[in-house]
Amino acid sequence: xxxxxxxxxxxxxxxxxxxxxxxxxxxxxxxxxxxxxxxxxxxxxxxxxxxxxxxxxxxxxxxxxxxxxxxxxxxxxxxxxxxxxxxxxxxxxxxxxxxxxxxxxxxxxxxxxxxxxxxxxxxxxxxxxxxxxxxxxxxxxxxxxxxxxxxxxxxxxxxxxxxxxxxxxxxxxxxxxxxxxxxxxxxxxxxxxxxxxxxxxxxxxxxxxxxxxxxxxxxxxxxxxxxxxxxxxxxxxxxxxxxxxxxxxxxxxxxxxxxxxxxxxxxxxxxxxxxxx
Amino acid sequence: xxxxxxxxxxxxxxxxxxxxxxxxxxxxxxxxxxxxxxxxxxxxxxxxxxxxxxxxxxxxxxxxxxxxxxxxxxxxxxxxxxxxxxxxxxxxxxxxxxxxxxxxxxxxxxxxxxxxxxxxxxxxxxxxxxxxxxxxxxxxxxxxxxxxxxxxxxxxxxxxxxxxxxxxxxxxxxxxxxxxxxxxxxxxxxxxxxxxxxxxxxxxxxxxxxxxxxxxxxxxxxxxxxxxxxxxxxxxxxxxxxxxxxxxxxxxxxxxxxxxxxxxxxxxxxxxxxxxxxxxxxxxxxxxxxxxxxxxx
Numbered sequence: 001x002x003x004x005x006x007x008x009x010x011x012x013x014x015x016x017x018x019x020x021x022x023x024x025x026x027x028x029x030x031x032x033x034x035x036x037x038x039x040x041x042x043x044x045x046x047x048x049x050x051x052x053x054x055x056x057x058x059x060x061x062x063x064x065x066x067x068x069x070x071x072x073x074x075x076x077x078x079x080x081x082x083x084x085x086x087x088x089x090x091x092x093x094x095x096x097x098x099x100x101x102x103x104x105x106x107x108x109x110x111x112x113x114x115x116x117x118x119x120x121x122x123x124x125x126x127x128x129x130x131x132x133x134x135x136x137x138x139x140x141x142x143x144x145x146x147x148x149x150x151x152x153x154x155x156x157x158x159x160x161x162x163x164x165x166x167x168x169x170x171x172x173x174x175x176x177x178x179x180x181x182x183x184x185x186x187x188x189x190x191x192x193x194x195x196x197x198x199x200x201x202x203x204x205x206x207x208x209x210x211x212x213x214x215x216x217x218x219x220x221x222x223x224x225x226x227x228x229x230x231x232x233x234x235x236x237x238x239x240x241x242x243x244x245x246x247x248x249x250x251x252x253x254x255x256x257x258x259x260x261x262x263x264x265x266x267x268x269x270x271x272x273x274x275x276x277x
Numbered sequence: 278x279x280x281x282x283x284x285x286x287x288x289x290x291x292x293x294x295x296x297x298x299x300x301x302x303x304x305x306x307x308x309x310x311x312x313x314x315x316x317x318x319x320x321x322x323x324x325x326x327x328x329x330x331x332x333x334x335x336x337x338x339x340x341x342x343x344x345x346x347x348x349x350x351x352x353x354x355x356x357x358x359x360x361x362x363x364x365x366x367x368x369x370x371x372x373x374x375x376x377x378x379x380x381x382x383x384x385x386x387x388x389x390x391x392x393x394x395x396x397x398x399x400x401x402x403x404x405x406x407x408x409x410x411x412x413x414x415x416x417x418x419x420x421x422x423x424x425x426x427x428x429x430x431x432x433x434x435x436x437x438x439x440x441x442x443x444x445x446x447x448x449x450x451x452x453x454x455x456x457x458x459x460x461x462x463x464x465x466x467x468x469x470x471x472x473x474x475x476x477x478x479x480x481x482x483x484x485x486x487x488x489x490x491x492x493x494x495x496x497x498x499x500x501x502x503x504x505x506x507x508x509x510x511x512x513x514x515x516x517x518x519x520x521x522x523x524x525x526x527x528x529x530x531x532x533x534x535x536x537x538x539x540x541x542x543x544x545x546x547x548x549x550x551x552x553x554x555x556x557x558x559x560x561x562x563x564x565x566x567x568x569x570x571x572x573x574x
Binding site for chain 2: 183
């Protein structure tokens with residue numbers, strides 16, 4: 001049964017308690033503020049992201065969710081005029097420090113975007129080409145790893161006979177799963193997902209969602225989503241962002257059970273009910 | 278059918294023929310202009326074929342010209358043209374693609390140097406070819422001591438073609454969606470790898486347009502070559518020999534050789550044929566090396 005099946009009851013949190021039993025911080029964000037050309041985007045965010053858990057970032061548009069996500073693998077470096085203050089520690093190492101090896105960082109922290117963006121290469125090359133440039137010299141190793149991740153994302157059966165066809169010929173959902181495979185093939189520890197299902201139809205969205213759920217415990221997953229039912233189905237922890245004084249602020253953070261059932265802040269409760277945001 | 282819909286339909290059908298006369302006139306004018314352009318094209322081609330056909334034989338293509346080009350063929354001239362084009366492209370393509378990469382990928386956010394280079398190129402693209410000829414003559418032929426040679430002619434052509442090649446390739450690179458760049462960065466790929474493996478193949482259409490325009494400009498050039506590669510119609514023995522290009526040969530036959538117009542037509546026909554072949558070849562090569570792998574058919 002697909003996770004997006006509307007008839008499926010939402011699994012209660014208690015049932016999932018074994019999935020992410022203990023909260024050990026993997027990424028520690030401390031007092032993080034980001035501004036673009038002097039305009040603040042997020043302000044003073046402090047939170048620990050737990051190893052092996054799925055953390056959902058929710059909140060209305062424009063409250064800095066994506067900016068926050070982009071700080072975790074320093075994609076913010078690409079944006080001109082972007083200033084980041086505060087620290088993000090990955091297993092204790094400050095990733096914002098000068099001299100951080102960005103190539104190694106981005107290999108450890110993979111990212112999936114809202115719009116599927118496979119390279120305009122063949123399906124096979126989309127997976128083997130990044131591996132090659134991360135030092136996997138042997139072609140057979142590369143192809144074996146490509147096959148393994150294609151199986152992991154459930155694409156192998158669909159594409160095994162047309163690996164040399166352009167990846168752009170795949171459907172949107174298949175492309176997004178290929179992108180996920182491309183991130184997984186580098187064997188990251190953390191996977192960042194920026195609204196990975198919002199450009200997909202419900203069925204493809206469901207497949208991608210199941211796939212994300214399957215990453216729990218093996219990877220630390222951070223997902224930005226506008227889809228509250230999806231956050232409910234997936235998340236172990238939920239962070240609620242809201243626009244406070246013109247900048248995105250973390251207003252509430254806790255386990256999914258706590259935040260969805262008994263939110264502390266009135267804004268969160270209203271947002272979850274659909275009354276605000 | 279609902280009432281308002283019917284009302285609209287009735288109104289349009291009743292009003293359209295009588296009230297749309299400005300539209301009819303406009304459409305008619307556009308058709309007429311299009312027809313005129315097509316007529317001009319067919320007139321030129323037809324005229325060319327009519328005058329060229331009696332002279333077009335295999336020996337015309339391979340033999341050396343004699344009697345100032347009134348008889349004989351264009352063999353050495355064809356060879357010189359190919360050499361000129363070869364020198365021009367060998368020099369301009371690597372420099373052009375490199376400069377385009379620099380402009381598109383390293384000066385994206387309006388750096389001063391990028392703006393300056395771009396502005397200079399736009400001016401250069403509009404400079405008349407005779408100016409390039411004088412420049413090439415001063416620099417390559419005299420200052421660098423290459424004399425009247427295919428080398429100095431080819432280098433002058435490269436200078437002329439570069440602005441076009443750079444700007445079109447740059448536009449091609451800019452048209453590549455940022456999604457690819459972000460995906461590459463997120464995968465920890467270096468900028469060089471991204472450039473060669475992802476962006477350049479995706480920008481192949483722009484590169485092709487640049488090459489086609491550049492080749493067209495180079496092959497059709499006379500003024501810039503008169504001062505640089507000269508107009509000796511012997512078979513060139515090396516790149517340092519003077520050589521006459523097809524376009525210069527046409528000019529010479531038409532303007533300086535009484536009774537040479539028949540061969541001028543035939544040469545012009547060969548020139549157009551050559552251009553066509555070069556364009557098809559460019560598409561084929563670019564498609565084969567860059568584009569076929571990447572585009573969904």
